[in-house]
Amino acid sequence: xxxxxxxxxxxxxxxxxxxxxxxxxxxxxxxxxxxxxxxxxxxxxxxxxxxxxxxxxxxxxxxxxxxxxxxxxxxxxxxxxxxxxxxxxxxxxxxxxxxxxxxxxxxxxxxxxxxxxxxxxxxxxxxxxxxxxxxxxxxxxxxxxxxxxxxxxxxxxxxxxxxxxxxxxxxxxxxxxxxxxxxxxxxxxxxxxxxxxxxxxxxxxxxxxxxxxxxxxxxxxxxxxxxxxxxxxxxxxxxxxxxxxxxxxxxxxxxxxxxxxxxxxxxxxxxxxxxxxxxxxxxxxxxxxxxxxxxxxxxxxxxxxxxxxxxxxxxxxxxxxxxxxxxxxxxxxxxxxxxxxxxxxxxxxxxxxxxxxxxxxx
Amino acid sequence: xxxxxxxxxxxxxxxxxxxxxxxxxxxxxxxxxxxxxxxxxxxxxxxxxxxxxxxxxxxxxxxxxxxxxxxxxxxxxxxxxxxxxxxxxxxxxxxxxxxxxxxxxxxxxxxxxxxxxxxxxxxxxxxxxxxxxxxxxxxxxxxxxxxxxxxxxxxxxxxxxxxxxxxxxxxxxxxxxxxxxxxxxxxxxxxxxxxxxxxxxxxxxxxxxxxxxxxxxxxxxxxxxxxxxxxxxxxxxxxxxxxxxxxxxxxxxxxxxxxxxxxxxxxxxxxxxxxxxxxxxxxxxxxxxxxxxxxxxxxxxxxxxxxxxxxxxxxxxxxxxxxxxxxxxxxxxxxxxxxxxxxxxxxxxxxxxxxxxxxxxx
DNA sequence: CTCGCGCTTGTTTACTAAACATGGGGAGGA
DNA sequence: TCCTCCCCATGTTTAGTAAACAAGCGCGAG
Numbered sequence: 001x002x003x004x005x006x007x008x009x010x011x012x013x014x015x016x017x018x019x020x021x022x023x024x025x026x027x028x029x030x031x032x033x034x035x036x037x038x039x040x041x042x043x044x045x046x047x048x049x050x051x052x053x054x055x056x057x058x059x060x061x062x063x064x065x066x067x068x069x070x071x072x073x074x075x076x077x078x079x080x081x082x083x084x085x086x087x088x089x090x091x092x093x094x095x096x097x098x099x100x101x102x103x104x105x106x107x108x109x110x111x112x113x114x115x116x117x118x119x120x121x122x123x124x125x126x127x128x129x130x131x132x133x134x135x136x137x138x139x140x141x142x143x144x145x146x147x148x149x150x151x152x153x154x155x156x157x158x159x160x161x162x163x164x165x166x167x168x169x170x171x172x173x174x175x176x177x178x179x180x181x182x183x184x185x186x187x188x189x190x191x192x193x194x195x196x197x198x199x200x201x202x203x204x205x206x207x208x209x210x211x212x213x214x215x216x217x218x219x220x221x222x223x224x225x226x227x228x229x230x231x232x233x234x235x236x237x238x239x240x241x242x243x244x245x246x247x248x249x250x251x252x253x254x255x256x257x258x259x260x261x262x263x264x265x266x267x268x269x270x271x272x273x274x275x276x277x278x279x280x281x282x283x284x285x286x287x288x289x290x291x292x293x294x295x296x297x298x299x300x301x302x303x304x305x306x307x308x309x310x311x312x313x314x315x316x317x318x319x320x321x322x323x324x325x326x327x328x329x330x331x332x333x334x335x336x337x338x339x340x341x342x343x344x345x346x347x348x349x350x351x352x353x354x355x356x357x358x359x360x361x362x
Numbered sequence: 363x364x365x366x367x368x369x370x371x372x373x374x375x376x377x378x379x380x381x382x383x384x385x386x387x388x389x390x391x392x393x394x395x396x397x398x399x400x401x402x403x404x405x406x407x408x409x410x411x412x413x414x415x416x417x418x419x420x421x422x423x424x425x426x427x428x429x430x431x432x433x434x435x436x437x438x439x440x441x442x443x444x445x446x447x448x449x450x451x452x453x454x455x456x457x458x459x460x461x462x463x464x465x466x467x468x469x470x471x472x473x474x475x476x477x478x479x480x481x482x483x484x485x486x487x488x489x490x491x492x493x494x495x496x497x498x499x500x501x502x503x504x505x506x507x508x509x510x511x512x513x514x515x516x517x518x519x520x521x522x523x524x525x526x527x528x529x530x531x532x533x534x535x536x537x538x539x540x541x542x543x544x545x546x547x548x549x550x551x552x553x554x555x556x557x558x559x560x561x562x563x564x565x566x567x568x569x570x571x572x573x574x575x576x577x578x579x580x581x582x583x584x585x586x587x588x589x590x591x592x593x594x595x596x597x598x599x600x601x602x603x604x605x606x607x608x609x610x611x612x613x614x615x616x617x618x619x620x621x622x623x624x625x626x627x628x629x630x631x632x633x634x635x636x637x638x639x640x641x642x643x644x645x646x647x648x649x650x651x652x653x654x655x656x657x658x659x660x661x662x663x664x665x666x667x668x669x670x671x672x673x674x675x676x677x678x679x680x681x682x683x684x685x686x687x688x689x690x691x692x693x694x695x696x697x698x699x700x701x702x703x704x705x706x707x708x709x710x711x712x713x714x715x716x717x718x719x720x721x722x723x724x
Numbered sequence: 725c726t727c728g729c730g731c732t733t734g735t736t737t738a739c740t741a742a743a744c745a746t747g748g749g750g751a752g753g754a
Numbered sequence: 755t756c757c758t759c760c761c762c763a764t765g766t767t768t769a770g771t772a773a774a775c776a777a778g779c780g781c782g783a784g
Contacts, residue, residue, distance in 0.1 A: 028734095305687055
């Protein structure tokens with residue numbers, strides 16, 4: 001007879017209302033267990049403070065663990081405003097990690113040096129690393145990869161760096177934005193850049209110029225603005241620009257949604273109507289973009305897909321029997337149409353003649 | 363009441379002594395079914411001559427077939443000289459298709475119009491398409507994709523086209539070539555382009571200029587040559603250039619190995635020593651490159667990996683429950699060092715002063 | 725104290741119950 | 755007679771368990 005002191009998996013099963021086999025499957029991340037049942041089991045484990053009989057000190061399942069490094073060097077882009085997309089990345093990674101019998105652990109770094117981060121990996125009981133590369137430089141990436149674990153970087157992309165990347169396809173996304181503006185017949189297409197230098201912001205700006213050329217559109221130098229990337233900073237910088245007598249373009253593509261919110265807020269205070277006076281398209285489709293005034297047309301990136309593909313590529317690296325060529329993946333994005341880009345609200349600017357262009361098939 | 367004439371899966375289940383769900387799993391190759399049980403079910407199916415209600419006339423297993431379109435529009439690059447890399451693509455695709463329970467069928471097209479190719483797909487009993495995109499234009503790609511099957515294009519890559527691609531990373535590969543030449547201290551780095559316009563050739567040429575700039579190297583306009591892309595054509599064109607008094611650069615990166623063979627053969631006939639007088643690096647690592655005189659330093663692309671990844675992405679598309687963002691993948695490559703690039707054979711050109719540059723870590 | 729055996733604990737395999745999705749057939753209406 | 759719509763039969767999928775299996779712990783005997 002077991003004592004009342006020593007818990008077994010059968011006690012957890014009874015407490016959770018499932019079979020012992022199900023508890024085992026949950027604890028080992030195997031089988032097809034629904035989220036509801038999994039939660040119930042894990043709650044029973046926590047409540048009863050169950051420790052498996054064969055538990056190792058702390059190496060529980062460690063040899064099959066993937067570590068996600070959530071790295072925020074300066075917090076300008078990896079911050080609470082963007083926690084929803086970090087969460088989407090994690091959802092995508094977690095689902096696929098579980099499917100492939102890995103445990104995904106998440107380790108956050110805020111302000112730590114990259115060498116400290118690299119050092120935290122040394123000797124860690126993990127099989128591979130997925131690193132959030134938003135705020136990482138090329139050298140950062142080489143340093144993390146130099147630790148020697150199979151590694152995939154997400155939310156960043158560098159040419160000629162021999163590493164594995166999964167990132168959004170900024171170029172294709174910006175092409176969709178600018179095609180949209182061109183379809184509206186806008187001639188002065190502006191861009192709101194960010195003071196902060198991250199890879200994706202830079203890629204987006206490069207894509208702006210490249211696609212303007214590709215679409216046969218001219219860029220006016222003073223239609224390219226640069227403002228702070230926090231909501232408050234974007235708002236203040238835009239106010240200052242407006243106070244400085246900014247001559248508005250027909251429309252602006254903003255580097256990301258946070259910048260677009262601040263930009264729109266300041267425009268509103270100066271009596272500028274969006275999209276009647278100036279159209280705006282953002283990038284990220286944060287949840288708030290559906291509820292801004294007006295709701296923001298924006299680019300939706302499938303962050304879950306990025307997370308999923310990162311685990312796919314990482315698993316290949318882990319299981320490869322020989323040296324693998326690096327793989328760089330770009331995940332496409334969709335334009336989410338809302339009110340801010342001006343489709344249904346004609347621009348009431350009688351002092352300016354708009355030349356109708358041939359509209360691409362839409 | 364069902365008649366004795368019309369069998370259902372429930373009759374088979376009864377006859378085999380299993381549940382209808384198990385019969386379904388057996389017939390669809392899913393689930394974890396033991397060999398004993400599977401045999402029992404299949405015997406009952408055969409004995410009772412069961413035909414599923416939704417059976418198509420000749421579609422036995424056909425719905426799980428992937429079709430590889432081997433498309434040669436003009437044969438300048440998709441030809442016998444390159445059959446080894448087509449074969450590598452197929453090997454990679456085939457192994458992964460089998461692993462995912464697909465049949466890979468290969469259909470060759472030589473000189474046919476793209477609309478005829480698209481038409482051959484209409485109504486075909488297949489689940490998805492992988493198309494060799496080497497000689498395809500953007501419009502070709504849109505036409506094939508317009509048929510409506512899940513489709514992945516390999517050996518090509520287009521920005522802003524909303525399609526799925528798996529291609530070699532030309533930019534990273536060319537960076538390795540030029541880094542190598544720079545490491546040798548070469549100042550006049552030449553490029554041998556191809557008369558034929560395919561995406562990869564164009565990407566390779568773009569990458570040449572881009573990486574020369576990135577590495578702080580100057581391009582001399584007359585060091586960029588353009589010759590025919592067949593072995594014979596490359597040889598003749600080079601002979602003509604030499605007869606026209608070509609002033610040779612220190613080294614040349616050739617668009618592909620076939621071009622490099624013809625180029626080297628003609629140089630040899632004019633008494634030019636490779637790599638003593640001029641160094642050469644090719645691209646593709648065809649088997650012959652190991653046995654040329656001298657053996658050719660070249661770029662090795664893992665074509666099997668490309669084939670493998672194409673099936674991976676295609677399977678995701680086929681199984682997706684909702685519209686998927688396009689995915690564009692670039693597979694890295696390795697520089698295969700042989701004799702042709704001049705590492706161990708100093709250039710005996712006393713009439714020209716070579717300025718030593720600081721060598722990057724190698 | 726050590727060794728061997730039996731039993732407990734946890735895991736895995738292979739199947740099914742039940743829910744879900746699809747399409748065929750029948751009935752009704754034009 | 756033909757066409758359309760709705761319902762139900764058929765087949766598939768999801769998620770859980772029974773039962774078999776594997777490993778190791780604990781207890782008893784020498």
